[in-house]
Amino acid sequence: MQTVNFKHFPLQAGETVLDLGCGEGRHVILAYLEGDVISIGVDLSLEDLRTTRDKAQAFLQPGNAHKSFGLSAANALQLPFADNTFDKVMCSEVLEHIPDYQGALKEIERVLKPGGLFCASVPRHWPEKICWLFSEAYHQVEGGHLRIFNAGELKQQIETLGFHAFHQHWAHALHSPFWWLKCIFWKTQDSNWVIKKYHRFLVWDLMDKPVFTRTLEKILNPIMGKSVVLYFRKEAN
Template sequence: MLTVDYERLGAVRGDRVLDLGCGAGRHAFESARRGCVTVASDRDPDELRAVTDMFAAMDDAGEIDSPDDQQLGHAVVADATALPYPDASFDRIIAAEVLEHITDDERAIAELARVLRPGGTIAVTVPAQAAERVCWALSADYHAPAVPDGHVRIYRAGELRAKLAAAGLYVSDSHGAHGLHTPYWWLRCLVGPHNDQHPLVQAYHRLLVWDMTTAPPLTRTLDRFLSAVLPKSTVLYAYKARAHEAVKPVAEPVGAAHAA
């Protein structure tokens, strides 16, 4: 299940893509499928071993069409606040559901800006403010300090945009995502976020899996509606200006009331 719209990100075959905080690798795998030279980066070496194995399996299965016989998928253990890459290393960057876990998010954003080439684009996703506030209110076990590496903040309206701009990254578009997942997480927080065996949680999870695997019109329409009015995630797309370019103010996109 992807959160980022690759058309808005602008990723094309041959681009160098960093998936920061890649987790299980969903965006990294999609980037590689599209022919991008992809670095999947995370602090958790166990997650990255699984990502490396999946890259190899995708290559063996012919799911990756490598330009010029390059290896498209790489997994690298890295700290978001001190990235081990030279300046301007990447054409595109994805940072999906990671900044809310980082205490010094401004330093992480500065690092992302540093390794993005001028003219490159970045997609940043964070939990949407309204849905996240309900999760925090329903369960202390949902967020830090109760949970190691848990959520350390709820981004206020405009806060993430301002932090990106301070690092030289200018938001060009935004949208909500995964509206169908908002009630699911409220339910999980209500019964206990680690209570995966609760019958209502299992039933809702089956619904989500069914939706992702079959994409029926009813649930797809409902997800689009909820993503517009009560998204689980906010997605911001930003670019790094070239040295000779003047940055123009960007009109507030539709749905910006839900942006972080």
């Protein structure tokens, strides 16, 4: 499920790109496929990194000298990279999980080159608020969401670190009702037939990308998109 829109986050040949909190690899693999770049994913979970590695095998081009792919287990507060290493940094649906998210933002600023682009996405305030209202377990599970962001406040916090915001959009409107249903029926979600049917619908939409649902989600994203996606440029020194 792609959240970062590379139309607003264009990759140039030869760039080095970091996906911080890459999880099971959706964006780090997409970046590798999108451009002739060095695409690096970082995550704390070794299990997720193994999944990313396995998923990537079908797409890697070992003989292509213009592309490179790498993974690393690391803490977002202590990234194992020198200052000004990356041309682009993505951090999608991660900051809400990190206790010291401001420390992670400072690390992103440190490793990103002046003039480089940063994309952050977090759950949108009001759809997330509904999830918290229906289920405490939703955000109290291990590794769950620690906070609900206000997009405007987060944007201001990032800009105080020396970034300039240049674009914003919303994503995954069709996923909002799915998570509301999961929260309403949290204890029985694995056996609930409505949730199962809705999940099947989302998988079909993801795989087939029918025009109707893609158009519907595009219309609904500004109203009920589950994620808010923010784009920044690091100001030159």
